[in-house]
Amino acid sequence: MTLELLKRITDSLVDGDPDATVEGTRLALDAGLAPLTIISDGLVPGMEVVGDRFQTGEYFLPHLIIAASGMQQAMELLEPELKQRHEVVQRLGTVVIGTVQGDIHEIGKTLVATLLSAAGFQVYDLGVNVSAAEFVSKVRETNAGLLGLSALLTTTMTAQRQVIDALREAGIRDRVKVMVGGAPVSQEWTETIGADGYAEDAVGAVALAKNLVS
Ligand code: B12
Numbered sequence: 001m002t003l004e005l006l007k008r009i010t011d012s013l014v015d016g017d018p019d020a021t022v023e024g025t026r027l028a029l030d031a032g033l034a035p036l037t038i039i040s041d042g043l044v045p046g047m048e049v050v051g052d053r054f055q056t057g058e059y060f061l062p063h064l065i066i067a068a069s070g071m072q073q074a075m076e077l078l079e080p081e082l083k084q085r086h087e088v089v090q091r092l093g094t095v096v097i098g099t100v101q102g103d104i105h106e107i108g109k110t111l112v113a114t115l116l117s118a119a120g121f122q123v124y125d126l127g128v129n130v131s132a133a134e135f136v137s138k139v140r141e142t143n144a145g146l147l148g149l150s151a152l153l154t155t156t157m158t159a160q161r162q163v164i165d166a167l168r169e170a171g172i173r174d175r176v177k178v179m180v181g182g183a184p185v186s187q188e189w190t191e192t193i194g195a196d197g198y199a200e201d202a203v204g205a206v207a208l209a210k211n212l213v214s
Helices: 002-014 016-028 035-055 061-085 107-119 132-142 158-167 187-193 202-213
Strands: 093-099 121-123 144-150 177-181
Touching: 002 016, 002 035, 002 061, 002 093, 016 035, 035 061, 035 177, 061 107, 061 121, 061 144, 093 132, 093 187, 093 202, 107 144, 107 202, 121 132, 132 144, 132 158, 144 202, 158 177, 158 187, 177 187, 177 202
Parallel strands: 093 121, 093 144, 144 177
Antiparallel strands: none
């Protein structure tokens, strides 16, 4: 039953049927499945298949856009549930997060922001296509101890380095820990650009953030 529900969600993304994605997500929640299980075992596998098919030329941009819309609508249902399940009293720290300049991929970044907020961080989500100057200015304004930089394209990963350089030029690099992520990002890249940490997924991002502020 559980597996069937999750497979139904995965298939709906692959088939490009956002209504079915939302419906499947609602049914899975009603059946008592944890929101994180729905994301990691239902939605994310679907996005992976869509990405792979895009890469091999079987799918085109409209397929990506339709699947992303299904995933986003499902996330709108799941976000309040995620937050509700992690009632938190104390604030762990302040995080500024966004997707770097030139990059409009927002699903993974938003998922990381939602889980950080659910875990007790005060989160300022700057959205997508955020310039280095905007990141620097928000870190300064909020006195954030953590900065999260998301990049999904090999061509925009380099902007993560530019943000770190801009923090240094502004004289605030040592005041903020920088964590990076996104599909093309690796531990090796993290070390190359002098970031403070990398996580492969949103659950790992929360563990990393807690580690960096402790
Ligand atoms: C959906 C999607 C889109 C949607 C985005 C919609 C939206 N509102 O976000 C649209 C259709 C707009 C799109 C556009 C493009 N896309 Co696109 N897209 C994808 C796709 C299928 C899924 C991405 C996604 O949402 N994944 C689900 C989330 C949950 O996972 P995630 O993003 O990886 O995030 C997780 C981790 O990476 C990590 N994480 C993410 N950010 C952060 C930040 C921090 C701080 C930390 C710690 C962790 C972390 O945690 C997240 C949650 O677990 C991927 C394929 C793929 N499998 O990644 C291609 C993909 C990223 N896209 C690709 C391409 C080429 C493009 C376009 C250039 C296509 C074109 N020709 O126009 C444009 C670029 C536009 C731009 N300037 O940004 C390529 C990139 C290739 C490359 N190596 O550079 C991919 C890999 C597809 C492919 N296989 O070829 N895309």
